[in-house]
Amino acid sequence: MNRRPVRIANFSGYYGDRYSAFDEAMAGDPVDVLMGDYLAEITLASMSPLYTKDPSKGYITYFLRQIRPHLAALAERGMKVVTNAGAFNPEALANALREAIAEAGVTLRVAHVEGDNLQPRLDELRAAGHRFENLDTGEPLSAWDAEPISAHAYLGGRGIATALREGADIVVCGRVTDASLTAGPAAWWHEWGTEDWDRLAGAVVAGHIIECGPHAVGGNFSGFTEIPGAHRPGFPIAEVAADGSSVITKHGRDPGTVTVDTVTAQLVYEIQGPRYLNPDVTVHLDTVRLSQAGPDRVRVSGTAGSPPPPTTKVALFAPIGHQIVMTVYLTGLDIEEKYELLRTQIRDQVAGPGVDELDVSIIGTVAADPQSQWEATVPVRIMATAREREPLEYANFAGRIGGLFLCSVPGFYYDTGAQRVTGPQPRIEYWPGLLPMAAVEHQVVLADGRRIAVAPPAVTEAPAGQPVHAEPAPYPRARTERAPLGRIAHARSGDKGGNSNVGIWATDPEAWPWLRSALSTDELRRMVPEAKELDIVRHEFPHLHAVHFVLRGLLGNGGSSNLRADQVGKAVGEYIRTRTMDIPVELLARRRAARGR
Structure with missing residues (x-):
């Protein structure tokens, strides 16, 4: 067993994150594992129709360009890479990586994790009685007035740990939980068992903290004015110890900072409450302790875990029509009156048959004594949805709004330098369903073609729901x-x-x-x-x-x-x-x- 902490560095927090991050991680402090997260619910939604049109792709293509210059260095240093850049097609990305590795003349073994893509099995699973109950409403999938074009189960880190244990240098995943990209390598490194609940929970917390890249280093932080180098915060590193505790830090050469506050900001981000459900473990976030362990070093300890739920989340997406958005501007006095007249005109022009929803929103206010034209200007955002494309085509929407310029209010215009809005985009809706983990065919595919099935957790606990906290008592009187x-x-x-x-x-x-x-x-x-x-x-x-x-x-x-x-x-x-x-x-x-x- 490795006794020292495993050092896991993030190089991507979302699809579109800083392209140079992989270069920065390779030039930074020594680490054992590089972890890149590219997937979010809204990313899967945007990729769904593209993958439906061309199933041969479906992965994050620019990840290949990011990693290609560093293949020799990765082999020389013995660093591992774990990523969910496989998205809809981890097998295709794994094959493309093998081709790039062969061209580079180095030896790196690539494995991929699959089983998350349930779309090919959706009819079979429905026929077997799986209802994919909505996480928020409890309704069965049959109540959804839409037909899914993609369905992805959230996998845990056991497949990643298995791939690394079998000698993989690069592990390509599809929809694993974001934290699994850290928890899997930590479980492999420390040889944890599948029921080491507290240790696994600690690693999930470390993964949750670093999964969004610069977030933990001062990015998107409400105290940004106190962050040194806030113009370009670096990417975080988690040092995960054998007991599951961790230290969150960063590359010493990079700007930004790691404090209890920057870590807290990420810890409370995108959670549903104190119980954080993961396919490998249920994390009790109310047990987590943070302490400043030194400059740019925050210790994370005390995390308690318990068995995971028997189900996992499934992200289903379906087209429900089309949508269009455009922005125009209003300037000057009487902004509220101008906005009301413009909104009436827009509704008169475009809210016809076939348009389901029309939202016209003013954003911001005019300064009391504007010192520039822009201080006297507010944007107006116009968004419409429709089942069919035709009501939102240029002639029926953007063209009609453009036809108002000579008959509407003074100070009304749009940015002629911006890309012209011509037609609608697909509108994709999300359904967060539930599925027993035993129904997911979680597998690891190794470089030699061997397949290893990853069994669902042997011990699970039905989630008890989030704890109920009483409303607070009034604060004592004070000035x-x-x-x-x-x-x-x-x-x-x-x-x-x-x-x-x-x-x-x-x-x-x-x-x-x-x-x-x-x-x-x-x-x-x-x-x-x-x-x-x-x-x-x-x-x-x-x-x-x-x-x-x-x-x-x-x-x-x-x-x-x-x-x-x-x-x-x-x-x-x-x-x-x-x-x-x-x-x-x-x-x-x-x-x-x-x-x-």
Whole structure:
């Protein structure tokens, strides 16, 4: 057994992340494993129709260009690479990698993990009685008025660990959980058993923290003004120890920083509550402890795990029609009146037969005394959906809106330098289903063609649901000052299907009692009026000084099909931080002093 921690470095947090990240990781500090995450729900949605048209591809093609210059160095250093860049077709990417390796004249063994792609088996699984119950509503898949074109089960890290144990140097996956790209290598390195729950849980937490790349190093962080090198934060490294604890750090040469706050930001990102379900283990996030272990080093410890659920999530996507989005601008006085007239004109022109939904939204406000034309300008976003293409074609939509310019309001225009909106795009809807893990044919395919079946977990526990936390008691009377919440708290928000989650935490432990008391469910409804009628779930993470909310249904049926400009809820947390509250003056003073202001 390897006793020292395994060093796992991230080089991609999503499809479209910094192309140079692989180069940066290779030029950075020594590591044992490079891990790249490219898949998100909205990425799978966008790739689904493309893969349907051309099943020969379906993988992240630019990953090949990223890794190709480094094949010789990988072989020389003995570094492993694990990635989900296989997307819809891990076998094709594995074969393309083998060709590139042969051309480079080096020896690297490539394995791939499959079984996540359930689309070819969907009819068989339905006929066997599997209902693919919706995670949010409990409805069976048969209730969905759409026919899936893709279906991917979320696999755990056992296949990755098996491939590495069999000597693979590069492991290509499709839809494994993001954290499995770290947990699998950690389980291989430390030779953990499948029932080492606490150790596996610790590795899943480490994987969750580094899966989004620069997030843990100061990227997309509400305290960005205090981040050195915030213009180009580097990528994180997880040092996972044999007991499952870890230290989160970064390459010493790269900008950014790793602090308890930057790690907390990622820890509360895209979760449903304290119980974090994974195909290998159920993680109890409320047991996690964070501590600053040195400059750019945060220790993650105390994580408890228990058996995984008997089911895993299945991401199903189906076309439900078409959508189109365009942006125009309004400038000057009487903006509200201009917007109301323009919205009426647009509805009159394009809200005809065949258009299902039309949303015309003004974004922002005009400055009180604008010092430039742009300070006196607001964008207006126009989005429409339809079952058929024809109502959204140029002549029926963009052309008609363009025909308003001489008969609408003054100061109305669009950016003629931008790409012209001509026609609609496919509209893809998401269905998060459930399937017993025993029904998933999880397999590892080695370089020599051997196939190794990965058995489902022998021990599982039906999920007990998220814990219920009581609403807080009022905070003792104190002298207060009206100020934005963000003056005293950080936040990070994201998406889980149609739900938006947001974690809000206090850097100062002295502010935690006030924060947990102030952020009740009713207060959040006041702060986010559009969530007023939604089911809101509230949890507390005392060890993180955090309150966490799930806003069920804020994102409709998922980021790929709702009509919001912030389709995947990434800015919800920053919006909440702008809302003013009565904050104790003592706490505001402590925060100002800590920031040197």
